Amino acid sequence: MKNCSVTSPEVIDDIEYKYDSFDNGKVLHGKKKGHLPAMGWNSWNAFGSGNTEALTKEIADKMIELGLDKLGYRYIVLDDGCYKPERVDGKLSNEETKFPSGFRALSDHLHKKGFKFGMYNDIGTRLCAGAYVGTCGHEAEDAKSYTEWGVDFLKVDNCYYLWDNATFSEAANAKYVFAPAIASVKVSKIADDSGKPYEKVFTAGRDMFTAGEGVCTEEIEGKVYFTHIGTFDGTGPMRTPVRPESGEVCFLLDIDEGRYSFSFDCISGQEEGRGSWLQIAAVRDDETSDVIYLFDGEFTGGELEFSFEKGKYKIRLMNHRRQENTLYSYAKLLEGLNEADPEHDIIYSLCEWGKTQPQNWAKKVGDSWRILNDISFHVGSDGDPGFTSWTDGYTPAVTSQYNKAVVMDEFSGLDKGWNDPDMMVIGMGGLDTVQYRTHMTMWCMMNSPLMLGLDLRRVQKGDEIYDIIANKEIIALNQDTLGIQAKRIYCSLLEKDFNKEYVTNNNRVDILAKPLSDGSVAVSFINVSDHVKTAGLEMSLSNIVKAFEGKADLSGLLKASCYEIKDLWTGEVKKSTARVLKTGRLEPHDQLTIRVWGK
Amino acid sequence: MKIFSKTVLLKKEAAKEAYGYIKNVLNEEDEQDLMRAAVLKDLFDCGRCVMNVAQVYLKGIILPKEERLFGNDEELDEDELLKAEERIFFPEKRRKPAISVSIREIRQADISEVKKAGKARIIDVRSEEEFSRGHAEGAENIPLERLIINPHLIGNDIYEPIVFVCSKGLKSYKAALTAEEAGYRDIAYAKM
Numbered sequence: 118m119k120n121c122s123v124t125s126p127e128v129i130d131d132i133e134y135k136y137d138s139f140d141n142g143k144v145l146h147g148k149k150k151g152h153l154p155a156m157g158w159n160s161w162n163a164f165g166s167g168n169t170e171a172l173t174k175e176i177a178d179k180m181i182e183l184g185l186d187k188l189g190y191r192y193i194v195l196d197d198g199c200y201k202p203e204r205v206d207g208k209l210s211n212e213e214t215k216f217p218s219g220f221r222a223l224s225d226h227l228h229k230k231g232f233k234f235g236m237y238n239d240i241g242t243r244l245c246a247g248a249y250v251g252t253c254g255h256e257a258e259d260a261k262s263y264t265e266w267g268v269d270f271l272k273v274d275n276c277y278y279l280w281d282n283a284t285f286s287e288a289a290n291a292k293y294v295f296a297p298a299i300a301s302v303k304v305s306k307i308a309d310d311s312g313k314p315y316e317k318v319f320t321a322g323r324d325m326f327t328a329g330e331g332v333c334t335e336e337i338e339g340k341v342y343f344t345h346i347g348t349f350d351g352t353g354p355m356r357t358p359v360r361p362e363s364g365e366v367c368f369l370l371d372i373d374e375g376r377y378s379f380s381f382d383c384i385s386g387q388e389e390g391r392g393s394w395l396q397i398a399a400v401r402d403d404e405t406s407d408v409i410y411l412f413d414g415e416f417t418g419g420e421l422e423f424s425f426e427k428g429k430y431k432i433r434l435m436n437h438r439r440q441e442n443t444l445y446s447y448a449k450l451l452e453g454l455n456e457a458d459p460e461h462d463i464i465y466s467l468c469e470w471g472k473t474q475p476q477n478w479a480k481k482v483g484d485s486w487r488i489l490n491d492i493s494f495h496v497g498s499d500g501d502p503g504f505t506s507w508t509d510g511y512t513p514a515v516t517s518q519y520n521k522a523v524v525m526d527e528f529s530g531l532d533k534g535w536n537d538p539d540m541m542v543i544g545m546g547g548l549d550t551v552q553y554r555t556h557m558t559m560w561c562m563m564n565s566p567l568m569l570g571l572d573l574r575r576v577q578k579g580d581e582i583y584d585i586i587a588n589k590e591i592i593a594l595n596q597d598t599l600g601i602q603a604k605r606i607y608c609s610l611l612e613k614d615f616n617k618e619y620v621t622n623n624n625r626v627d628i629l630a631k632p633l634s635d636g637s638v639a640v641s642f643i644n645v646s647d648h649v650k651t652a653g654l655e656m657s658l659s660n661i662v663k664a665f666e667g668k669a670d671l672s673g674l675l676k677a678s679c680y681e682i683k684d685l686w687t688g689e690v691k692k693s694t695a696r697v698l699k700t701g702r703l704e705p706h707d708q709l710t711i712r713v714w715g716k
Numbered sequence: 717m718k719i720f721s722k723t724v725l726l727k728k729e730a731a732k733e734a735y736g737y738i739k740n741v742l743n744e745e746d747e748q749d750l751m752r753a754a755v756l757k758d759l760f761d762c763g764r765c766v767m768n769v770a771q772v773y774l775k776g777i778i779l780p781k782e783e784r785l786f787g788n789d790e791e792l793d794e795d796e797l798l799k800a801e802e803r804i805f806f807p808e809k810r811r812k813p814a815i816s817v818s819i820r821e822i823r824q825a826d827i828s829e830v831k832k833a834g835k836a837r838i839i840d841v842r843s844e845e846e847f848s849r850g851h852a853e854g855a856e857n858i859p860l861e862r863l864i865i866n867p868h869l870i871g872n873d874i875y876e877p878i879v880f881v882c883s884k885g886l887k888s889y890k891a892a893l894t895a896e897e898a899g900y901r902d903i904a905y906a907k908m
Contacts, residue, residue, distance in 0.1 A: 165764070246764065284761065353872045494766035504767070510751050510874050510899025511760065610865055621866045622894065 118456050121449050123242065123254040126280045126293055126394075126442050129413065134445050136363070136437035137398075137408055139478045145444075146451045148465075150532045152484050153596050155270065155464050155566045157192030157235070158185075159540050162503060162570025165496040166198030166246050169215040170223055172499065177230055179573040186231055188587055189596060190569060192270045192464065193227055194235030195220075202248045209238075209250055209262050224267040235270030235464075236263060240446040241277030241286065251277055252450055260453025268463060273450065275469035280442040282389065283472060294439035295392025296346035297383040297417065298337065299366060301325070302434070307376045307422065315377070319368040328433075332364035337384065345390040348439040351471035352490045354517050357619035358525050362474040365435035370399075374427045378420050385417035393417050396436050402429040443473040448482045466537065466566065476525055480533035485566050488521050492539035497572065504546040507706060508623050515542065515556045516645060520621050522563050523605050523629070527616075531600035535564050543586060544571030550581050554686065555643060555708045557585050561595040562603035562629050562641050562710075590685040590712070594631055594639050599669065603631035603641070606664045607656060616664075626650055626703065630661045632669035633712070639685070641710040644703040653700045658713070677715025685710045719801050723794040727778060730792050731768040734777050734800060742804070747774035751899060755813070755875045756786045776810035777803050784875070836877040836904070839870070841891045852881065852908060860887045867898035877902040 121127065132138050133145060144150070158176060160168035177193055180186050199220075201210045211219045218226075224234040238244070238259060239251040252259045252273070263271065276284045282291045299321060306315035319325045321343045322334055333345045348363040349356045356362070385393040395416035399409045411423050447467055454461050467475055467483040475486035490512040497503030506514040518538035525536045541560060543553045560567060569586060576582050605616045607628035624646045631639040638661055642654050658680075662671040674680075679694045700709045717723060719737045720730060738744045753759055753770035760766060769786055772778040778800050781787030792800070803810045838855040840847050847857040858869055860882075870878065878900065880888035885907035892905040 284763065353868075355868045355872055357866070490760065491763050494760070494763050496764070510754065511872070513766075619866055621868045622864055622898065624897070 118257050118452055120254050120256045121446055123279065126438060127445050129441055129445060132410075133481075134441055134448065135410075136435075136440060139440075139481070143481070145448045145481045146455050148451065148482055149462060152464060152534075153531070153598075153600060154535045154564050155192050155466065155484065155568070156189045156592075156596070157194060157233070157270075157568055158190060158573070159194040159196050159235070159272070159568040159570055160198075161196035162493060162496050162540050162542060162545065163572050165498050165503075167498045168195060168198055170218060173223065174226065176573055177227055177232055179576070180232075181230060183573065183576060183578055183583060183587070185569075185573075185587065188589060189592055190567070191231075192233045192235050192568075194237070194270055194272060194568065195223075196237045196272065197244050197246045197248075197274070199236070200244070200248050200250045202250070204250055204255070207255065208258055220266040228267065233269035234267060235272065236266070236268050237272045237274065238450075239274040239276055239278075240443070240450070240469075241275065241279060241283065243277040243285070245274055245276035245284065253279060253446065256449045256453040257456065260450060260457045263463070264454065264457035264461065270464040270466065271450070271454075272466040272468055273447065275443070275472065278443070278446070278469075280446075281439055281473070283469070289387035291389050292385070292387040292393040293442065294347050294394065294436060295386075295388075295390055296366075296395045296434060296436040297381070297385040297393060298335065298342040298344040298391045299325075299346070299434060300340045300342045300382040300384075302368065302382070302432075303378075303380040304370060304372075305378050305380070306372070307378055309375055311373065311375065313373060315372060315375075317370075321366070325366055325368045327364055328367050329361040329364040331362070332366060333390070340382075342384065346434065347390070347392065347436045348474060350389070351474045351488070352512075354489065354512060354521065354621055358471070358474065358476055358488065358521055359527075359617055359619065362477060363435070363437060363440070365433050367431050367433050369402075370425075370430045370432055372425055372427065372430070374425065376422060376424045378422050380420045381416075381418055383418050392436065394436055394438055395434065396438070397421070397423075398433040398435070399423075399425070399430045400433065402431065440473045440478050443469060443475075444478045444481065447479070451482050468537075471521075476528040476536065480528075483534055485535040485537040487537045487539060488525065489518055489538070492518050492542055493545060497545065497570075499572070502544055502546050502571065502575075503542075505542045506547050507552050515548065515552065515559070516623050517621075519556075519559050519563075519645075520623075521619070522565060523559075523603075523627065524616060524619050526563070526602040526604050529564055529602045535566060536602070538563065538565050540566075540568040540570040542570060544575070544582055549706075550585075551704065552706045553582065554585050555706055557588070558591060558641055558686075558708050558710050559643070561591045562631050562639065564595060564600065564602040567592070567595055588686065590683070590688075591710070594633070594685075594712075597631075597633045599632060599634040601632055601665075601669055603629040603639070604664055606630050606661060607654075624648075626654060628654060628656050630656075630664060632665050632671055635714075636671070636673050637712055637714045638671055638674065639710065639712045640698055641708055642700045642703060643708040644705060647705045649705060650703040653702065655700075656698050658696045658698070674713065674715040679716050681714045681716055683712045685712055717794070717797060717801065719804060720797045723797065725792055725797060726788070727786065727790045727792055728762055728765045728769065728788040730797060730800065731765060731772045731778055734804060735768040735771045738771070738775070738777070738804060744775075747771055750774070751874065751901075752813075755784055755901075756780055757784050757873065758786050758788055762788050773813065776812035779811060780813075836879045836902075838879050838881060839891070840881050841887045842882050846883075855881065860891055863891050864894050867894050867900070870895060870898075870900060874900050875902055877904075879904045879906055881906050881908050883908055
């Protein structure tokens, strides 16, 4: 196996890595399907880079004392801050003050206590906290190290990535992930014996048209150019995750057999929207043909030559490298893990903060994918719980993450993987108990990974935080074997498309529903806003059943003559014959979550 | 040097050490409403630095390179670090930035003034149909209904000056309220 190049983006010949294959249902390198969302504890929100071997062992003991291991919290993950800042003999090595016994010893210790062991790396050259131990170019050796240490879980970040303008990467890396700004393409037949000449100029806005979304039309020095031929950056809360996340520019050719020159009038650059890398593909207009990939490389202008058979073609000018490069890099580490141990079952947690719209491709290699920048930029340390918010103008807030994940239900599943709205912030400063409880409910309903991120030494059995993180009934929603993420079936700001319309205005109530493996359904009424909702909410069972037609068969609910309804936080059980669910008053940030069985 | 570990430090490293000292040794209260620091366009470039940079910026301990750029990777020499230490020990020497919560003002603007100044983004909140029939030069169209559902369509920069426009001043006022609630800071509304 060849490691990733550190000098240039990969030549990607295998179409299984290409954009056009993202939805073909196939996975790469035998990625295992059927994993439920991971549950456990991650050191980052709790201790930042201040985590140590000693702290980790104390946390493990505390998790056993609290019975959290029996509730499903099994993965203990060492996040950033545990390696020496440089490789030793080309290999990853433990920072000796913080992790004196080394990773194998810690792994054995945790395994003996019934836990699984997780570690952290990055597809760039350096980790986010700066250590020069990113896996780029070292995938084979690192996979071997992880296998030797008995690792069961890998979280892999995206800082210092070489082939995109990721966090700490060069801003100029944008040149790899955007096509140049294109004004026109002149296609002319290179003279041959057949005699019939051909020359046509395709111009932006006239006979060159756009496909997908995001391509802009800009006037630069009097000429019209198509710009932003690439993929939307999904790190921030601006962009919806459910629409096409990239755009292409196309024109139609109807030509005889021969060799043709494509002459581009374009302006290249090294910034978001105007790059220096072009992909060209041709699709014959009979729909049974494969795509012909003509060109995929650096391009700043000039002429290219291609041979064609007689026919009608749609020529696609595009750049999907933002997604393809990142997929390739994450796949490389998986390839390494397979080589090091063909029997491994390592959970692969992708952490590129939604930058490359992983909901489109991460299912080919990983078990979960982060969807946004971090939920907190002020993580804890020993003695400090850290800080986050309920709402924020950017990403560090519970609602910022929830708002995006809640419309991404169609991207997740047992055969794909899970949307990851970041690790949990229960226990952090800036939130109250009501908000912790709603946060836990949201993450469980949305089939998100449940990674605790607090100093568990502060928690006692029976206290407020314990009652939230140890709620068996709520955890059971997340770990239900049907593996179907909740759908938003109502939003007070919308009239339709409740589970597809991306809403970031928090002045609203949402109703989520989740079908479960025993034929019951969980329903969550969530008041996202800062105001009391005095008027109750209503949701009919028939609406819920209809919302899941084709996905889960809940029709049994409509055939029942009476219902058992359990409040999953208070434990109260009611019997009812009504086919409509009703709530009373909902406090700000609060929720009512029930499970309904038909009898 | 009493606080800083070296005589030359990157600004983001200095921010970390300075904030650590202020908080853990001097026990000072944190500055609240950190989004005031989002005026710095590079604030979120370094996730783990956000808190450190925001605090030293809002407290006026370490000064930004420009009004809207902190300069995380700039080097501070011994002289600059000593000055920062002085500002830590002598609060009256701190140079707090001039932004305040009151910047979140919604004011009625004269659209012709705005066009002349050319500095603000003009967002026309009428329907797509009305917009296509005629709009101010350089105006973008985000229909009010879309804006209410996803105010972040405006963009990731909460300090960029924006003027909402419509025909009567009612829709643009509602747009301004929605944007303000979503955290945008430099908002005006006008009728065409």
